[in-house]
Amino acid sequence: MRRATAALAASTLAVAGIAALSLSASDPASAAPGDVAVSANFDDGQIPAGWNSDGAWTVKDGRLVGTSASGNKRITFGRHLNDFRFEATARFDKVNEATRWTAFGLDVPAGGAVPWWIATMRSGTTASNGLEFAELNKSSAWNVTNTTSAPTAAGTGRDVEVAIEVHGNQARWFFDGTQMMRTTSLVRSADGGQALVVNGATVSFDDVKVTELPANGYLRPAGTPMTVIAHRGASSAAPENTLAAQEVARKGGADFIENDVQPSKDGVPFILHDPTVDRTTDGTGAIRSLTSAELKALDAGSWFSPNFAGERLPTLAEQLADLKARGGNLLLEIKGAHTRDEVATIVKVIRDAGMTQRVFIQSFEVDALKYSRELAPELPTGLLRSGLDADPVAVAKDLGVTAYNPTGDALIADPKAIADLHAAGIAVMAWTVDSAAQWKKLDEAGVDGVITNRPAELVGWSAARQQTAPQTPAPASVTIASPVAAAVLDRSQKPVVGVVAANAEDVKVTVDGAVVEAGTALDLSLLAAGEHKVEAEATGEEGVVKASSTFTVAVTRAGLLQLVLNSGADAKAVDWMLGKLVDGKYADVAKYAQKESGKRVPAGHAAVIAADAAALAAAEPGRPDHGEGDDKDKDEHGRPHR
Incomplete structure (x- = not known):
């Protein structure tokens, strides 16, 4: 199921997030979802107008070439977009060493001023840090937030299809069509556009394209794993709704922390699921009957394990501060009935923390969702349901929610509802699912995210499934490296036939129609003076590709x-x-x-x-x-x- 197609049709979605400290709900990008903001194939031999380089960039043989002996060399283009897909074909032509890299700037000011946010690819992509999300901060120091390895090495002379999908502070890294990594740590500027960067390498690029995406970044692109949402934190491994559970979930790779919020007697939003503190603390009484000071004095960890003795109930502000400092997103359930003023207090805490880009509000309470939308249209919302409505799409559209979130059992019983919601541009998050058998059913049905008490297990299960799932075969590629195209040689020279091929089962090379072995030296003594043709043919899973070039034997x-x-x-x-x-x-x-x-x-x-x-x-x-x-x-x- 290709949910990306449905997503592109969702031009009426509620805004999923805004750029921190820069955009508001009244500042939409001028392009519409699906519009191409940048498209360059360099066939005219020119750097496009409006692209700003530091002088290390040229166009050669229909490709943009960036060269850096050392340090970072960049070229910037495009404009600020909150939701976009940045794709290009990249090839390392020469590297100082396997640790050298190229990067795709996701938020880089046109003048090159720091900070930058980039998605990095080393030529040695199979290293543990072969792919990265990173920030070059205001001190010009690197802050690497996420790393992973690719299944194959980029190496040199090989085209790699790169794509990065960005939604506010979230981004997905695709290597040759497969998602390798996600981040929720981007910090967006007011005006940063896109860029290409090279470091200690010569890298060539083709087919650079930036396409605007719908604001709902919670729709899962085809072929990517489900979003992992840690129910009350990693509640199977640590006391629920505490910062300890949040940390365990974060270290386990969860994309979101799901927690519940309710007010204390004095109106402070606290993180707690039950209406009383009896089950998960050493205290008693309804949360709304206890002051914030009384709630902070309770032990919220000993009930789970002596190892967590002294763990406290966090306020919403404390939870957000922890997420901001250490990373992660929050799926925040407004628990139980709330007045408009109580919802306004929650919104103020989120805004004061500068976390509007990283909080998603959900609730069973329709009024709470309506208040949230009125007070903070920049916050995405999700409708929680115990079962499925007769017409989930109509209900979701009426409320203007970003996601419709029923139980996993309800979705497994009626998976067609998922396709209907996706066709309307509405994401689907299932709760609360802890078995691999159900994860498999929901994954196959196309659910976007799963709320689970076992986030680390779901992360591992998804990674294993990605490895064993049928992958679209990468197309074969072949180029002739030697003799250099249009070379003029005399009979004193013995050029080696050099061919670079990737994803090829068989490679055939001929000179003037006669088969030769790649890597052998050409004997020019018996070739006639004049032009000669080298042809290479590579056969891969997707068919045959060919390359050709000519050289001339000169009489001297x-x-x-x-x-x-x-x-x-x-x-x-x-x-x-x-x-x-x-x-x-x-x-x-x-x-x-x-x-x-x-x-x-x-x-x-x-x-x-x-x-x-x-x-x-x-x-x-x-x-x-x-x-x-x-x-x-x-x-x-x-x-x-x-």
Whole structure:
């Protein structure tokens, strides 16, 4: 199921997030979902107008080439977009070492001022940090937030299809069509656009494209794993709704922390699921009957394990501060009935923390969702349901929610509802699912996210499933590296046939139609002067690809001397011809080679010697062909040359 198509149709979605400290709900990008903001294939040989480079960038052979002996060299373009897909074909042509890299700037000011946010790819992509999300901060120091390895090495001479999908502070890293990594840690600027960066390498790019995406970044792109949402934190491994559970879930790789919020007696939003503190603390009583000071004095960890003794109930502000400092997003359930003023307090805490981009509000309470939308249209909302409505799409649209979130059992019983919601541009998050059998069913049905008490297990299960799922085969590629295209060579040279192929089961190379082995040196001694054609054909799972180039064998005096020396002619014949060549008597050499062909000079070489010598004689018509008194005008037996 290709949910990306449905997502592109969702132009009426509620805004999923805004750029921190810069955009508001009244500041939409001018492009519509699906609009192409940048498209460049460099076939005209020019850097596009409006692209700003630091001088290390050129266009060659229909590709943009960036070169950096050391340090970062960048080229910036595009404009600020909150939701977009940045894709390009990238190839490392030369690297100082396997740790050198190229990067795709996700938020880089046109003037190059820091901070930058980038998605990095090393030539040694199979290293543990082969792919990264990173920030070059205001101190020009690197803050690497996420790393992973790719299944294959980018290496050199190989085209890699790169794509990064960005939604506010979230981004997905795709390598040759497969998602490798997600981040929720981007910090967006007010005006940063896109960029390409090279470091310690020469990298070429083609088909650079930036496309605007719908604001709902919670719809799962085809072929990617489900979003992992840790129910009350990692509640199977730590006391629920505490910062300890949040930390365990974060370390386990959860994309979101799901927690519940309710007000204390004095109106402070606290993180707690039950209406009372009895089950999960050493206290008693309804949360709304206890002051914030009384709630903070409770032990919220000992009930789960002595190892968590002294763990406290966090306020919403404390939870947000922890997420902001250490990473992660919050799926925040407004638990139970709330007044408009109580919802307004929750919204104020989120805004004061600068976390509007990283909080998603959900609730069973329709009024709470309506208040949230009125007070904070920039916050995405999700409707929680115990079962499925008769018409989930109509209900979701009526409330203007970003996601419709029923139980996993309800969705497994009626998976068609998922497709209907996706067609309307509405994400689907299932709760609360802890079994691999159900994860599999929901994954196959196309659910976007799963709320689970076992986030680390779901992360591992998804990773294993990605490895074993059928992958679209990468297309074969082949290029001819040597002889260099349009090279002019003489017979003294012995170029090696060099071919770079990727994802190929078989590679065939020919020179003028004759099969040769890649890596062997070409013998130019028997090739006719003029142009010759090298062709390479690579066969992969998706078919055959071809490449071709030409080189020219030029007639030169040095080349002819080398040809005579290596012709296999007898020693006296070689000496005689060399003497004539030194004196520039090319016509004599031509006549002699023809006369002695198959005798003193092997026939094949004699024909080439004669042709090259005749060509040199024709190129210098004023040079005398004979010198009657010159001993060198006699053959190797001392007789006059006839």
